[in-house]
Amino acid sequence: MTSGGSVVVLTGGVGGAKLALGLSHVVAPGRLSAIVNTGDDSRHLGLHVSPDIDTLIYTLSGLVDPGRGWGRANETWGFMEALRAIGGEDWFNLGDHDLALHVERSRRLAAGESLSHITADFAARLGAGVRVVPMSDDPVATRVITDAGDLAFQDYFVRRRCAPRVRAVRFAGAEDARPAPGVVQALADPDLEAVLIAPSNPWLSIDPILSVPGLAGLLRDARAPVVVVTPLPGGRAVKGPTAKIMGELGLTLSIASIEDHYRGVADAFLLDDADPPVASPHARCDTLMITLDDRIRVARAALDLARR
Numbered sequence: 479m480t481s482g483g484s485v486v487v488l489t490g491g492v493g494g495a496k497l498a499l500g501l502s503h504v505v506a507p508g509r510l511s512a513i514v515n516t517g518d519d520s521r522h523l524g525l526h527v528s529p530d531i532d533t534l535i536y537t538l539s540g541l542v543d544p545g546r547g548w549g550r551a552n553e554t555w556g557f558m559e560a561l562r563a564i565g566g567e568d569w570f571n572l573g574d575h576d577l578a579l580h581v582e583r584s585r586r587l588a589a590g591e592s593l594s595h596i597t598a599d600f601a602a603r604l605g606a607g608v609r610v611v612p613m614s615d616d617p618v619a620t621r622v623i624t625d626a627g628d629l630a631f632q633d634y635f636v637r638r639r640c641a642p643r644v645r646a647v648r649f650a651g652a653e654d655a656r657p658a659p660g661v662v663q664a665l666a667d668p669d670l671e672a673v674l675i676a677p678s679n680p681w682l683s684i685d686p687i688l689s690v691p692g693l694a695g696l697l698r699d700a701r702a703p704v705v706v707v708t709p710l711p712g713g714r715a716v717k718g719p720t721a722k723i724m725g726e727l728g729l730t731l732s733i734a735s736i737e738d739h740y741r742g743v744a745d746a747f748l749l750d751d752a753d754p755p756v757a758s759p760h761a762r763c764d765t766l767m768i769t770l771d772d773r774i775r776v777a778r779a780a781l782d783l784a785r786r
Contacts, residue, residue, distance in 0.1 A: 483671025490515030490683025492547035494676035495537035500773030511664035517620035517686030538606035611660035652689040672784035712752030
């Protein structure tokens, strides 16, 4: 069954892209909007890199590397080899095909185009089939406060491989940012049926979105229910530093901690079959998303919960 109303998903990283792909198969064409974290965005080698946007576009377009879950399939690395030979910074890999996106994005931003306009154009040209919307056209930078200092996100995540102990996370520039125009349009749609929060890292992928002034209010005022898909199926993190960060912040690795984190924003939770119950309205399914059928199953379960 295909959903006829419009649906919004808040997403970042590989887990969010998996859910978005499942939703693209069960939401009517043109009715799905993905609001994407841009707190991970950075400048590297003079280029504007938007990792979560690019992972989502590549996933929806069938271009993503299926093994890594990010970057392009059948990538080549001639640029990085040449850069390494002349002593350039090689800790952040940019594939030869992926590089084209960063070069063209940087050129168009320098010419005065907005990130949301460029992103929509890339998504359309590559055949994503979904409205991909940055959380803001204004710069917001995730900073990870650690025992090794105040680190830019990519420094913490890629260069240091999440090794430093996390003390706090902040979002530089958020106080001056505004939701991108497409964000407001998507959440104000009179046919909005559901708002889903993907199983992305709550602190590193979803909180940057919610840090943009007015955006959490748009969620609370939305005419549709907000459903969180658990990022901790069975009390364990599937990928990435979610479990490590929760422990370092003094939080219990449990769905109860996730429920508390989203209090005041979420209306219901889609739990994994192995999760204990929570006080909020909830439903269950196997939330591990390995195959395309898995992703479609989780998308349908989240939408069914929103309808109920």
